Amino acid sequence: MSIYKSITLKFIMMPLNSIGKSALNQIALLGKILMFLAASLAGIPGKRQFSNTMKHVYSIGVRSTLIVMLVGLFTGMVLGLQLYYTLVKFGSQGVLGSALGLTLVRELGPVLTAIMITARAGSAMTTEIGIQRITEQIDALFTMGVDPLRYLVSPRIAASIITFPILTALFDIIGFLGGYITGVVLLGLDSGAYFYRIHYSISFADINGGSIKAIVFALIVSTACSFNGYYTHLRSDSFGARAVGLSTTSAVVVSSVLILVADYVVTSFLL
Template sequence: MNTTHEHAPNLFARIGIRTLAVLGEMGAMFLFLLHGLWHIFTSPKQLRKIVYQMYFIGSKSLLVICLIGLFTGMVLGLQGYYTLIKFGSEGLLGTAVALSLIRELGPVLTAIMVTGRAGSSMAAEIGVMRITDQIDALEVMDINPISYLVSPRIAASILCFPLLTAVFDVIGIIGGYLTGVAMLGINSGIYFYRIESSVVMSDVAEGFTKALLFGVIVATVSCYQGYYTHMRKDGVGPEGVSNSTTSAVVMSCVLILVTDYIVTSFLL
């Protein structure tokens, strides 16, 4: 009996310690984000670095975004058709595909794919710079590492994520058209008419709002994990970089889904 009573406080203490640690890290990431945003506007010669990061985050992700968008739209068209036909409403396929992509799947899948391609790369690159003392060298040369490494990536993510989401949505709608119209025989005029009549500006604004938030989340988490690789307790050196990259991808994906739920709850 005494053993049981002794273990209970220890369990709650561990939960409390872990919770405080998570909250502390979230607060540190928020301050890290504010620091990065500040240097976007106060540091000189940011434009060239931002353009390069837009090329890396946006242009290099375009192919995978188009592929995922196309097949997502085709799957939505296929599943939506066989669901709607049970109710005699297959003419609403355009509405189902467009709203699903624009409000939910477009921004979420775009953010997750860019996290896997660009977010992991950001965390690994900055992490390697940390363990090889390149960030310390920047400080010695009186170059602010946040301004040089983090701010351009945050700015580029804020600009690229909505654009990539828009591309994903358009390609996905085309994928739904290929399945619903070309393969299953739905009238093409009805497909596009339903999209035009059902999609309103608030739907597009909701998708872009999510994309902006996801861009901030991915850039902040990835850069933060890489920047503080040397302070990790689960590994040092290359192992620390590996763990930082894994943590960046996992944490970004979790925060994307949590943020998606919160934003959807407020905007519905």
């Protein structure tokens, strides 16, 4: 009877042990990521690495401008179309500018901009650092007495903090233009009423909230992408070029999920 009880208890505890082990591993990984972020923030470059930071501002920000503008334009157009036919049911199509402006500034602008930059620049960030890791370039930096985090990661985080709010503001402006094309040009709303509603409804608190989200997303994307690339060599599921590809995929997926999670958390504090 005691043997039967011990076997039963063992089968009951096995899934619990597995869940507990997985939870502890995730907590340890989170702590490692936070230490990685803290060390990278401590090495935010000054004047000596200004040119290196500007290089990443170009690669992360300037080269992502076109895709951000394109997505912003069609997001504004689709959002204007959907909101118009929803508001018509209540006879409130005149407030299209308010609804579209608040939706873009508060939510869609920061979130979609961050996701587009993740797809465009975050994946490249992971791949570049991952290749430097597997080709032992990072080990060479250690040998030369250069801090790899300060040289490789810190400029990317600084560049992300600079570019994310700017591209978010650009996304919002182009989104307003897309809503204008749909609401005023195609559906015949009054242009003065459209822009008046945008101006009247959006406050500095809304703009500041969108900027705060953009900065939080910048930290998330730059840290997650750099972390996955930096520790590519420690992956247990693959190695070499395949490991770089898996790290890039993981970085994009994790960044996108964390953007949505952080959006909810930040929104709950701002409201």
